Amino acid sequence: MLTGDKLETAICIAKSSGLFSKTDNIHVFGNVQNRKEAHTELNILRRKSNVALVMTGTSLDICLQYYEEDVAELICQCVAVVCCRCSPEQKAQIVNLLIRYKKPARVAAIGDGGNDVSMIQAAHVGIGIDAREGKQASLAADFSITQFHHICRLFLVHGRFCYKRSCALSQFVMHRSLIITIIQAIFSCVFYFASVSLYQGILMAAYATAYTMLPVFALVVDQDLSSANALTYPELYKELSKGRSLSFKTLCLWILASIYQAGVIMYGALFAFDLDMIHIVAISFTALILTELIMGISLLFYAGSLLILDDVFDRQFILSWMFILKTSAITVISCLPLYILKLLQHRFSPSTYEKVS
Incomplete structure (x- = not known):
């Protein structure tokens, strides 16, 4: 004082x-x-x-x-x-x-x-x-x-929430950019580094803005526990000083997740299902969006754009059951192992806030 x-x-x-x-x-x-x-x-x-x-x-x-x-x-x-x-x-x-x-x-x-x-x-x-x-x-x-x-409320509630949200948002933005970059890199390697972009201008612009804007807004208002619990257990605030929410370890985990999901999406679209270029774009990009927005309302916006962008997507193909099955299979393979690991971590080694929430 x-x-x-x-x-x-x-x-x-x-x-x-x-x-x-x-x-x-x-x-x-x-x-x-x-x-x-x-x-x-x-x-x-x-x-x-x-x-x-x-x-x-x-x-x-x-x-x-x-x-x-x-x-x-x-x-x-x-x-x-x-x-x-x-x-x-x-x-x-x-x-x-x-x-x-x-x-x-x-x-x-x-x-x-x-x-x-x-x-x-x-x-x-x-x-x-x-x-x-x-x-x-x-x-x-x-x-x-x-x-x-x-x-007390400024530090324990608003301060903690702001820190957690900033960490989650920065890592999501990094993952969002990294996964599409790795997909493009794999595509270039497979096609002998041809000077062709897998996703053309409108898809790249929409991916960084319209398709993924709602998850960003959701992370801005996200709460991992209630305000009452944050005030009741001030020990949760001390956990922030350890930097576990945003560290070199979490960076490596996000990079590994991006590499795994990008590999599954790209190789799944290339080898397991189709070799038609327009179909590869449709399958891989849809699986990418599903991977990023599997719980988001942005899926409705993307579903509508599939029917509008005739020069990018084959409308007859995306309305077929084969397209739905292929993209669903790739999405499940890319997401399910990560969700299983997260559930196991929550079950056997929960974080401090998970114990009180």
């Missing part, structure tokens, strides 16, 4: 807000005037563990002048830290200190007054409270709230 209040007031606020608990060992950092005194006080603090630190702005200036890195290390080891009699510049200085020495941690700053603006702008995430002191903080912040207790 960074405040301009005097020491006694700052301690009372910390206790009443729950920042300091009744069992915390509160260590009041001595008023230091030079480097030697700062070194002595820092050594005293270093020998203690699990303490709540209270420090004045004057002492903070001296310590940061000579022992900047030590201060960053020690304040992160404390249970809680209160810096009183801080100027707006000192608040921003502490935020920059944590950003500089505690990578890759992300720093959030919360303030409600004009003297908190520099601190809010210096942090990775600035949160302004629209309070009696004015709107300067809320206007300068990344997020604005009206009550301090809304912070």
Whole structure:
């Protein structure tokens, strides 16, 4: 807590807000005037563990002048830290200190007054409270709230959902682009790198926009669990720091899934069923769309376009039972193993949110 209040007031606020608990060992950092005194006080603090630190702005200036890195290390080891009699510049200085020495941690700053603006702008995430002191903080912040207790919902619900949605959306977009690229690469290899594109302009444009836009919108509003559960189990928020939703492992899994599905779709259309070029395009592209949109309402839009694009699809062929059977078989082969693996993972090694949802 960074405040301009005097020491006694700052301690009372910390206790009443729950920042300091009744069992915390509160260590009041001595008023230091030079480097030697700062070194002595820092050594005293270093020998203690699990303490709540209270420090004045004057002492903070001296310590940061000579022992900047030590201060960053020690304040992160404390249970809680209160810096009183801080100027707006000192608040921003502490935020920059944590950003500089505690990578890759992300720093959030919360303030409600004009003297908190520099601190809010210096942090990775600035949160302004629209309070009696004015709107300067809320206007300068990344997020604005009206009550301090809304912070729990901001982090545990909105923050978690935004992170999960961003991870899912980025990986879906990557998979969507990668799978059609691999299909084109396989097609080029099979036909001796002829300068011919498997899917012509309108199909490529529609695939990246109209055909796959609803899954994107669905991912934007997706929730893996209810807001009530997200608030009830704050441990779920801590899982995000492990980066399991978007990591090198998940990237490799998506790449492998794209390679497998692209191979099944392309080789299935080429060798298992038909060698007529227009039929290859119809079968492979329909199987691709079914693979991407198997649970989406966009299928209705695609089904209608099959009947409209006469220059791309053979209408007589796509209305036949043979076309339906061929595309269904390829779709099942490309999707079923992945769904089976997902069900097995859910059954034998569920994630934390799956256990509570």
